[in-house]
Amino acid sequence: xxxxxxxxxxxxxxxxxxxxxxxxxxxxxxxxxxxxxxxxxxxxxxxxxxxxxxxxxxxxxxxxxxxxxxxxxxxxxxxxxxxxxxxxxxxxxxxxxxxxxxxxxxxxxxxxxxxxxxxxxxxxxxxxxxxxxxxxxxxxxxxxxxxxxxxxxxxxxxxxxxxxxxxxxxxxxxxxxxxxxxxxxxxxxxxx
Numbered sequence: 001x002x003x004x005x006x007x008x009x010x011x012x013x014x015x016x017x018x019x020x021x022x023x024x025x026x027x028x029x030x031x032x033x034x035x036x037x038x039x040x041x042x043x044x045x046x047x048x049x050x051x052x053x054x055x056x057x058x059x060x061x062x063x064x065x066x067x068x069x070x071x072x073x074x075x076x077x078x079x080x081x082x083x084x085x086x087x088x089x090x091x092x093x094x095x096x097x098x099x100x101x102x103x104x105x106x107x108x109x110x111x112x113x114x115x116x117x118x119x120x121x122x123x124x125x126x127x128x129x130x131x132x133x134x135x136x137x138x139x140x141x142x143x144x145x146x147x148x149x150x151x152x153x154x155x156x157x158x159x160x161x162x163x164x165x166x167x168x169x170x171x172x173x174x175x176x177x178x179x180x181x182x183x184x185x186x187x188x189x190x191x192x
Contacts, residue, residue: 004076007137010137015134021130035189042111047176049117049118052125055129065149065150067139069147071147087160093175097178133170145161148162
C-alpha cells in the first residue's frame with residue numbers, strides 16, 4: 001500500500017460525500033430530514049448529527065497530532081498496524097455497498113440516546129466538516145502517516161497510525177452516507 005493510495009481513497013470518498021450532500025440532501029425539507037420508518041431507525045438528521053459528533057472529535061484529534069508531530073518526513077509506502085487495519089476494515093462497506101458488520105454507536109455519539117446532537121443544521125455542519133476533512137488530508141501529505149499516532153474516540157489510550165485513522169474516518173463517513181441514501185429510497189419516505 002502507498003501513502004498516495006491512502007490519500008486518494010479518503011479524498012475520493014470525502015469528495016463524493018460533498019457532492020451527495022449538495023445534490024441530494026441539501027434541498028430536503030425538515031419533514032424529510034426527520035422522518036424515520038420506525039423508532040429503532042435513525043432519521044437523516046440523526047445520521048448526519050452522528051457524523052458531526054464524530055467529526056468534532058476526530059478532526060480535532062487529527063489536526064492536533066499533525067500540527068504537533070516531529071515526524072515531518074513523508075514516506076512513499078504505508079502499512080497499517082493490525083489494530084488499525086481491523087478498525088478501518090470493520091467500517092468499510094462490502095463490494096455491494098453493504099454493511100459487513102454492525103456496531104452500536106457509543107451513547108455520546110448516538111442521537112437517539114443523546115438527542116441534543118440534533119441541532120437542526122446538520123447538513124450545513126456536515127458539509128463544512130467534509131471540507132475541513134479534505135484540508136486535514138492535505139495537511140497529512142507533509143507528515144509520516146505511520147509514525148503519527150491519533151487517539152480513538154472510545155479510548156484515549158488506544159492510538160491508530162494517522163493513515164489508519166484517516167481511512168477509519170472516511171469509511172465511517174461512507175458507511176453512514178450509504179445508510180442515508182438507503183433511507184431516502186424507502187418506499188414511505190416523504191416526497192417533500
